[in-house]
Amino acid sequence: MSDILVQMQKDLYAGNFSEVETATKTALDLGMSAPEILNDGLIAGMDIVGRDFRAGDLFIPEVLMSAKAMHAGLEVLRPLLAESGAASQGKIVIGTVAGDLHDIGKNLVGMMLEGAGFEIIDLGTNVTPEQFVQAVSENVADVVGMSALLTTTMLSMKSTIEALQDAGLRDKVKVMVGGAPVTSKFAEDIGADRYAPDAGAAVDTARELVALK
Amino acid sequence: MTSKTLKPYLKYLSDSHIEEIHDGSLDLLENTGIMVDHQEGLEFLEKHGAKVDFQTKRARIPRQLVRRALETVPDRFTLAARNPEKDCPLIPGGRPYSRNGGGADFTIDLETGEFRPLLHADVKDYYKLMDALDGISFIAPVFGQDMPVLGRDILMLREAFGHTDKHIHLRAFTGESLKLMFEMAVIVAGGKKELKERPIVSLLEAPISPLKFLDVTVDALWLCGEYGIPLDVCVMPIAGGTGPMTMAGNIQLLNTEFLAGVVISQLANPGAPLQYAPRPMAMDMRTGFSLAGSVELGIMATAGAQMAHFYKVPVSLHGPWSDSMTHDGQSILERMYMNMMAALAGANVLVGAGMMQQSLVISHEQLVIDSEINHIAFRSVEGFEVNAERLAREVIDRVGPGGNFVADPHTYKFLRGERFEPTLQYRNSREAWEETGSKTMVDRAKEKALAILEEHQPNPLPEDIRKELDEFVPKALKSLEK
Known part of the structure; x- marks a missing residue:
């Protein structure tokens, strides 16, 4: 996986929403596709958050902070994703x-x-x-x-x-x-x-x- | 303004009660006196101004002698550990520490649940388990019944040194073996001076109630002073048996015995570290057994702690303690209030983890549970911080009526640190509980004990020290045979 997505997942975990937003833009500039950033960066990052939450290592407010960070990235991707219809899980x-x-x-x-x-x-x-x-x-x-x-x-x-x-x-x-x-x-x-x-x-x-x- | 909340000290005695008990003890020491089964001890006391009857071994101690002894007894010292991160500084108004109840002879088998004698192999497991449990600050010996009687205390210490880098609390069967154990501590500490500066072992000695000091007790008081080893002066009259039936009378007696210990220790070694260990017991008038989990013991011990605070000496109280036969509901109920009362009484050390049934039985499950019970007590006396940021007026205003604080940055900021996170208390849904086997707290404690025994690696002794100890111990055991 590219370094930028690894860093994005770390920032997502730590709830650093402005860093996640910036990283999303950078990833696009580097030529990655929106679905790729969404799936391999944001959603994969939230899966790690979810795993540690279920294991009892993370608390609800921390998950919410990570979610906020994910949304910061998602907002950048939304117009591009709307074209492919992958913006919402339901x-x-x-x-x-x-x-x-x-x-x-x-x-x-x-x-x-x-x-x-x-x-x-x-x-x-x-x-x-x-x-x-x-x-x-x-x-x-x-x-x-x-x-x-x-x-x-x-x-x-x-x-x-x-x-x-x-x-x-x-x-x-x-x-x-x-x-x-x-x-x-x-x-x-x-x-x-x-x-x-x-x-x-x-x-x-x-x-x-x-x-x- | 920023400040910590008050220490929530529990008190039963008024200031005038304390004065009355103190004065009563001075009076008893002067007029009734103590019995000292130690020729040198009697001579020593006479030399310092006590009235001694060598025929009856009775020493009557004038009050000015007691006052002089009290002047030099230190108000703080550290139970040092081989690993300094695990030091236990006993400080007036400081946080409490904890240890297991020492001297168990039986165990509840971890695999089968069967009650049986404690064996040498169990001893290693128990030390390993207690080394891993962070709610147990330091470790007292448990005894393997398949080990030789002569030198068993020495072998126990050798096992303890090999299985923990926490502070170790000793039991000595004779004055000779005590001295040998101190020499072992000298080896591990790196010298006699180093041991005095950082005592990695401590001892408990108990006069026999009422008012009788055996030769081994006097030896221990002096030897501890010489080596700078902290000593618990454990005074434990049994109300209605070896002490008066009344709670006040029991306090009066144990306080008198403590002061006698202070005199014997401090006049020989001024400044020797002593801990007041009031362990009031009560005789069950139906069976004659000595009770451990009766609520009155907590009340009396609290009064004892007040006397310790009056004399400005660290205090050790019975914490998790119970009469129950096994780690059941009775055990957890009794040890919970005993430990909470002791912590709230301002104890520096909470004693008893793992121990049940007249101090005979220890179990792995109970130790794991007590580690948790101790954490709850530590948390309870810690209180909380009060300042503008924590009072959160701005946050309440920001969230406003009808809102919630879950996703507020203030919640995120203080998420970790405000609360103790238990490891044994089940707090999830019934569904999840049933899915994972509907386990009780004792089941979870057992699983945790098994996992620790499987995985935990104690910090080993440095190789050169291990060698030196292993050369010393066989010689020490041999010297006892003579």
């Missing part, structure tokens, strides 16, 4: 379900997904089934992610999945769920595609779901 609608106002977990998932290159449409908290349906439809989302902290509100996840069905969208969008009281058994029972136990797992799960589409 579109994900997220929200905390109706009746539930807890959002730190959902926000974390959103930030981590964004860091991994997904486009996020965050509907906030207390999101009704109708609002989820509307957003999935308008954005042509690949995945919808629902969060709940309370055993009393997690049933809204079921109502939302039913609303997606009624609107004829259920086979067009994958559904992932998460939150403290949620389990994979519950996810299965309500007809969701996947359960993700934490923000790191949510990224892997989203990748799998997009690949399944």
Whole structure:
């Protein structure tokens, strides 16, 4: 691998966003293609970050810092990538379900997904089934992610999945769920595609779901 | 303004209680006196002004003698390590250090979970494990029951020197073997003067409660003074047995015994490093056993620490300690409060890692868990920094109502260092827990112990020192046979 991409990965790991931005421009000047820089530099770098995060060596804010650095590089590549259509990993609608106002977990998932290159449409908290349906439809989302902290509100996840069905969208969008009281058994029972136990797992799960589409 | 938070000292005794106990001890030493089973010791005390009855071996020590002895006892010293990075400086108000409970004879087998005698092969493993665990600052001996009784203490020290570069706490069976062990320390330290400057070993000696000093204790006090070896004056009356039933009475007695130790040590070797080691015990009135994990021991030890602070001497307390038969919930519960109370009492050393059941049993799992329990205690007394940047008013303003701090640069800046990161406490999801085998903390401790024993390489002795020691030890053992 070229020296510039190795250095880019190091800067990405350290969260040095202006260095990553500069390196991206330099790599283009050296004649590398945008998809090459994206795949072998930025995404490969984030894979190392992801590996160390799963191993417990990196913390969430450090991953977010690296993600910010990746975005700095991505912004440089975006106009070039748009031509080849490789800019986004997929579109994900997220929200905390109706009746539930807890959002730190959902926000974390959103930030981590964004860091991994997904486009996020965050509907906030207390999101009704109708609002989820509307957003999935308008954005042509690949995945919808629902969060709940309370055993009393997690049933809204079921109502939302039913609303997606009624609107004829259920086979067009994958559904992932998460939150403290949620389990994979519950996810299965309500007809969701996947359960993700934490923000790191949510990224892997989203990748799998997009690949399944 | 920038400053560290207060030391969160736990206190039971008021200033007037402390004065009353101190005065009571002076009174007891002067009127009741101590029994000294050591002819030279009695003569020594008489020469310095004590009233001695050689028939009953009783020495009554006038209060001015105690006051004089207290004037020279140092308020700080360092338990030096072969590797200076692992030194343990005992400083008033300083951070606590820790060691394992010394003298175990039994173990819980790491592979089978079976209770069995501790053997020579286990000793090597235990030293290796404790060398690797960073929540255990220095190491006390464990004894292999298949080793010869005569010179077992010397062989234990030889194994310790080979398996750790941390400070080593000794146990001596006789005055003769103690002297031989000090000579071994001289070899490793590179000379008698070097050992005095950087004592890489220390000792514990305990008078017999109530108020009795054996010959070996007097020998140890003097020999430690001569070599500059730090000594724990371990005073451990058993409430209701060898001490009064009341907590106050136990403190009164152990404080008196400590002061007697100070007199014997300091009048012979002014400035000799001593540590106050109040180890109040309690007799279980159902079985007659001596308890280790009773909450009152923590309360009494805290009062003992207050007396140590009053005399301005470093203090060593029972930390992780338990009556339990194995590394179970009872063990972890008892050692957690014992250790926390001791740390909050301002102990310089937390003693007991690994030890269970009347100080007879040690286990690998318990040592690994105690390394963690010690870290929690270290973290608890450390407090935190208070200054404008850390109070984060600007950050709170920047984030604003309803925002979050996860991706804020302030979070990134202080991400590492504010918190202790545990290695044994499970904090992930149930899914992940089930996927990895639904392991309990004890399972994880066992895995960690096995991994350390597999991978850890202790820092070996320099070749010339190793040779010299290996020539010295057989001669030393032979000299004991005479």
